[in-house]
Every structure is written in structure tokens, then in C-alpha cells.
Amino acid sequence: MLINSRAVSLLLGISIAVVTTAFLSLVKNITNTALLVAFVLSFSSAYILIKITLDFLIFREIHKIYAALDKLKKKDLSFLEKSSENKSVNPLKRINEEIYTYATVKQQEINDLKELAAFRREFVANISHELKTPIFAAQGFVHTLLDGAIEDKKIRYKFLKKAAKSLDGLDRLVHELLTLSQMETGEIKMHYEHFNILNAIREVYEQFEEEASKKNIILLVKHPENLTKIYVYADPNRILQVLTNLVSNAIKYTKKGGNVETIVDINEKEIFIAVKDQGKGIPPEDLDRIFERFYRVEKSRSRDKGGTGLGLAIVKHIMEAHGTRVEVNSKVGEGSTFSFKLSQGEASQLYSALAESKINNP
Numbered sequence: 001m002l003i004n005s006r007a008v009s010l011l012l013g014i015s016i017a018v019v020t021t022a023f024l025s026l027v028k029n030i031t032n033t034a035l036l037v038a039f040v041l042s043f044s045s046a047y048i049l050i051k052i053t054l055d056f057l058i059f060r061e062i063h064k065i066y067a068a069l070d071k072l073k074k075k076d077l078s079f080l081e082k083s084s085e086n087k088s089v090n091p092l093k094r095i096n097e098e099i100y101t102y103a104t105v106k107q108q109e110i111n112d113l114k115e116l117a118a119f120r121r122e123f124v125a126n127i128s129h130e131l132k133t134p135i136f137a138a139q140g141f142v143h144t145l146l147d148g149a150i151e152d153k154k155i156r157y158k159f160l161k162k163a164a165k166s167l168d169g170l171d172r173l174v175h176e177l178l179t180l181s182q183m184e185t186g187e188i189k190m191h192y193e194h195f196n197i198l199n200a201i202r203e204v205y206e207q208f209e210e211e212a213s214k215k216n217i218i219l220l221v222k223h224p225e226n227l228t229k230i231y232v233y234a235d236p237n238r239i240l241q242v243l244t245n246l247v248s249n250a251i252k253y254t255k256k257g258g259n260v261e262t263i264v265d266i267n268e269k270e271i272f273i274a275v276k277d278q279g280k281g282i283p284p285e286d287l288d289r290i291f292e293r294f295y296r297v298e299k300s301r302s303r304d305k306g307g308t309g310l311g312l313a314i315v316k317h318i319m320e321a322h323g324t325r326v327e328v329n330s331k332v333g334e335g336s337t338f339s340f341k342l343s344q345g346e347a348s349q350l351y352s353a354l355a356e357s358k359i360n361n362p
Helices: 005-024 032-073 078-082 091-146 153-185 197-207 209-214 236-253 311-321 346-360
Strands: 193-196 218-222 231-234 259-266 270-276 327-331 335-344
Touching: 005 032, 032 091, 091 153, 153 311, 193 197, 197 209, 197 218, 197 236, 197 259, 209 218, 231 236, 231 335, 236 259, 236 270, 236 311, 236 335
Parallel strands: 218 259
Antiparallel strands: 193 231, 259 270, 270 335, 327 335
8 A cells, every 4th residue: 555554654654743842832931952852752642643643543444444354355255254253343354353243144145156166067977877778778688689589489478577667766766866865855745644653664665565575574563562553644645655765775775684674653743653673774974975965885786776866855854854863873783773753643653552541551
């Protein structure tokens, strides 16, 4: 800056000293020595006081403002850590604090945009990979048939069956993507009912009974012995979807001859539900990401396990729509347990009271 605190202090100090000396010269019988001393003292005191005032109250804050603006131009936001939380009385300092606040907001926006950009790139890569596999598989089977294999009845049936399986997987992937998108935008609403959660678990078990038997897996349900009906207040179709995803994953990753157990417990207001497997478990570094779209723990074996990679993401959104969350506890080598809570249904409260009455008054 061309004008600094020293120049301004020097100019004002000389002006004050000159005025003071001029007034003193009007006094009768005053000596030149006294005038010189008055000039020096008035100049020195004025210079020092003005310079200190300008340095600490004005120019220092102005320099900070210029430095902050310069760093903002260079997109260097390291100065944000120096931001003060206490509001100052000094207007210049308050301007500086406002710059810090503005820069903090903009930095957060920049970080959010970077995260969204990274998520978009990852999502595009993942969806391209997921779509490419069934499309190329079906395309390969169809072209093989068109090249002449269609004349062989056995090969034709085999390849058409495989192509249909690939297209079914593609249809399931698109359907789950649409479901997930509609949940995130709020287009899908939950339709709450009072229903027996034990019946929902049995229905899911019946669906996977054949798949479990192929691996000699035993499907178990654990619940209070005195209750045969436990009602929850939730969307039955969506909770059935949650149980289907969790049980399906549990069977996929449980070792042959193991157990898949669904635990149901009841307290005063909530129903606790957990699906426990005997798989390899999930490493701690993956636990925070397993509910992301397309995220797979076993990336090299994800194709063998099947699935779209969207099941747990859908489970997460369904639970959040019910005002709760799904939690996971896992130990490598021992298996994983996915659990969530639902509001207790009215019928469950009545049945629980009746059951307790029979126990207390046999």
C-alpha cells in the first residue's frame, strides 16, 4: 500500500506539533527552547499514539482483509482455521470475520460439490459395470444362436435359458434402481398396517427354503416362547422386502451346514428384529460402506454371489422411511448380524398382555 500507518502518523504528528507550537508562541515571554521542547513532545506523543491506533485497529485488520481476499482468489482456504468465533466491536475486524464466515460456507459448498462429483463418477462406473455384465452375456448367447447354434435343439434351449436369466437379472437391477431413486425423492410412501411379523418371516423362509437346503443351511426363528403372534406397525410389503434382502444375503454368505437365525424380541414400545448368519464376517473398514449402492465387500467374488449390490441400500432407505435405522455387528470369521427396530402393533400389545396374564395366573 502507498499509504501506510507510518506515513499517516508522521503527517498527523507534525500537524499536531505545529498547531500546538503555534498556540504556545502566542504566550508572552515564552522562550524558543520551550517552543522546541513543546514541538518535540507533542510530535512524539501524537506520532506514537496515532501509529499504535492505526496499526492495531485499522491497518492490521485491513491487511488481514486483503490477505484473505488474495487467498480467496488463489482458492487457498487454509486461513479458515484462524477464524474467530467471538464477534468484535471493531467494524473492520467484523468485516474480516464476515469474510471468514463467507469463505467457510463456500468451502463447504466446494467440498460437497467435490463429493457429489466423486459419487457421480463412481456411480456411473458402477452402473456401467453392472449393466454391461448381463447385456454382454445375453448378447453373446443370442449371437451364438444366430451364427448357427440355433439348429441344435439342446444348445438352443440351453442358451435361451441363459440369455433369459441374464435379462431377468438386468430387469431386477433396473427395477431396484427405480425403487431406490423413488425412495430418495420421496415418491414412494410407506403404508402402515398392524401385522404379524412372525408370519412375514415364515413367508420369507418359505421363499428361500430350497436355496437353503442346497447348502444344508437350517433356517431358525427365535422369539419369546409365550408368544406366537408379534404384531408391528409398519409397511408390510416394505418390511417383507427388507427381510427378503437380509435373509437372502445371510444364506449366500453362510457356510454349508450352517445356520441362519432370525431373532425377534419385544419390549414396551418396540419390536427388535435381527438376522444372524454364520458367514465370513465383514472387515471393520467395510462396515461404514456396506449400505452404499453397488458396494461389495468381496469384489473378486461378487459375480459368484450374484445380486445387484443395491439390496442393503434399499434396506437402509426403507428403515429410514420408518423412522429407524438398520445396524450391523460383525466379526471376521464368525458372521454378521443385521438388526432393526419397529413400532409395536396394537394387537401385539394385547396379545402380550394376555400371554403375561396366563403366565401369572395359570
